[in-house]
Amino acid sequence: MEICPDTSTTTDQLRKKEKTVKQLLKLEFTPAVTAVTVAKLYVGQRKDEKLELVLKRLKFYPLDFESSRLAGKIYKALKKRGKPIDFEDILIAAICIRQGIPSASLTHL
DSSP: OEEEEOHHHHHHHHTTOHHHHHHHHHSOSEEEEEHHHHHHHHHHOSOHHHHHHHHTTSEEEOOOHHHHHHHHHHHHHHHHTTOOOOHHHHHHHHHHHHHTOOEEOGGGO
16 A cells, blocks of 8 residues: 655654654555655755655655646635635645545654
8 A cells, every 4th residue: 555644744754753754664665756756855954865765665656647636626715715724735635635645644654
């Protein structure tokens, strides 16, 4: 099974937070990452070599046309309901929906 951990979980793993790493090791899944998460990680990461090593081990999902279109629809629907969320998170969710994989924070796994 594949799961796309959210950006904060991936960041915790990169920083080797003991609790996060232990939780990741207990799970039986193939970690995946989206193009949006990769971009967010490069914005905040200081040591590109370490980031490269981790990202090369993850399954990568790009932001394609259909995911982009779905993200726009999700954003529009949430805004109409008065419940907008960060657009980057919507992009990640749309990619995961299109790929049929769950996206989750470790606290929800």
